[in-house]
Amino acid sequence: MVDEARRPQPAVRTFDGQAGVGHVDVARLSGYGHNRFWILSGRLIRHARAQIEPPIYFHLVVRCARALITIAGLAGLAFVLSSCDVGGLSPIFPDPASPNGKDIYDTYAGISVVAIVVFLGVELALLWVVLRYRRSRQPVGYVVPQVHGHTGLEIAWTLAPLVIVLAIAGYSFAELQKDFQPISNQQMTVIITGHQFGWDYDYGNGVVVHQEGTLVGDVPPFVVPTHTLVKLQFRGTDVIHSWWVPAISGKTDAVPGYDNFSWLKIDKIGRWRGECAELCGSGHASMQIIVQAMDQSDYDAWVSKQKSTSPAASPSASPSPSQ
Numbered sequence: 001m002v003d004e005a006r007r008p009q010p011a012v013r014t015f016d017g018q019a020g021v022g023h024v025d026v027a028r029l030s031g032y033g034h035n036r037f038w039i040l041s042g043r044l045i046r047h048a049r050a051q052i053e054p055p056i057y058f059h060l061v062v063r064c065a066r067a068l069i070t071i072a073g074l075a076g077l078a079f080v081l082s083s084c085d086v087g088g089l090s091p092i093f094p095d096p097a098s099p100n101g102k103d104i105y106d107t108y109a110g111i112s113v114v115a116i117v118v119f120l121g122v123e124l125a126l127l128w129v130v131l132r133y134r135r136s137r138q139p140v141g142y143v144v145p146q147v148h149g150h151t152g153l154e155i156a157w158t159l160a161p162l163v164i165v166l167a168i169a170g171y172s173f174a175e176l177q178k179d180f181q182p183i184s185n186q187q188m189t190v191i192i193t194g195h196q197f198g199w200d201y202d203y204g205n206g207v208v209v210h211q212e213g214t215l216v217g218d219v220p221p222f223v224v225p226t227h228t229l230v231k232l233q234f235r236g237t238d239v240i241h242s243w244w245v246p247a248i249s250g251k252t253d254a255v256p257g258y259d260n261f262s263w264l265k266i267d268k269i270g271r272w273r274g275e276c277a278e279l280c281g282s283g284h285a286s287m288q289i290i291v292q293a294m295d296q297s298d299y300d301a302w303v304s305k306q307k308s309t310s311p312a313a314s315p316s317a318s319p320s321p322s323q
Helices: 056-080 101-132 151-179 296-308
Strands: 009-015 018-024 188-195 198-202 208-212 222-225 230-236 241-244 252-254 261-262 268-276 288-294
Touching: 101 151, 101 261, 188 222, 188 241, 188 252, 208 222, 208 288, 222 296, 230 241, 230 252, 252 261, 288 296
Parallel strands: 188 230, 222 288
Antiparallel strands: 009 018, 188 198, 198 208, 230 261, 241 252, 241 268, 268 288
């Protein structure tokens, strides 16, 4: 029995072949044997008379357990983020709206599959080595099989990563060349100019849309017709900006003194959000992007409305038909 709080508790013990009653300090056991998650704390159960020495692989197991919990948590967070819209922007798994956006999505998915396979292979091989050759299962003085100087293995584990990396690099480079080069068969061209802190869209027909940065409300949309191949030409007027709408295309820099190119072709009506992806100053967070696709007839009506606006007025003052 325990006579009072924090007093030693009598316990039966045996020594010199005779039974006797000793005392165990209950307070000293707190946080060890009674903690269900004691293994994650890295501490061992300590008894009154002796301390259990950890196996050689104990700390490795603890670290692996912590790593697995961390990975599971990050995977869960990524899943949650991918299943909801953060201000209309889905950065993890966007629903592609343009062929080049779909190509980039497929490239990301393909590289991810290869990376996951390599990761699982390495981790499973490491786990097998840890369990197969752990000290507790081997005789004293046991030395694991040595493979130093094995020419075949050294060639294999040098060439395998090299082939994988070169394949990923070649595939990615070909995709970039396809999606970020000037096209010649466009049906219309829009010049996109980035400035601190907003975007200007010049359609080349007297219509210019201004998206001035704001943290309250939406900016005027960049309107395009559906089923139309649009060439995008990017410029910068002050510092480097980066035009990014995940569902439509990859990040494209707007650089002062140098033009970059991309394109889009949206086959469904809708609105998609993006943002400047290059830190460009104190108003960087306000550089919203909204792209709106509408049927050709609605687009023609929108263009006519923009042209009918007084030249002294800002074209951005005219909302889209859906607003």
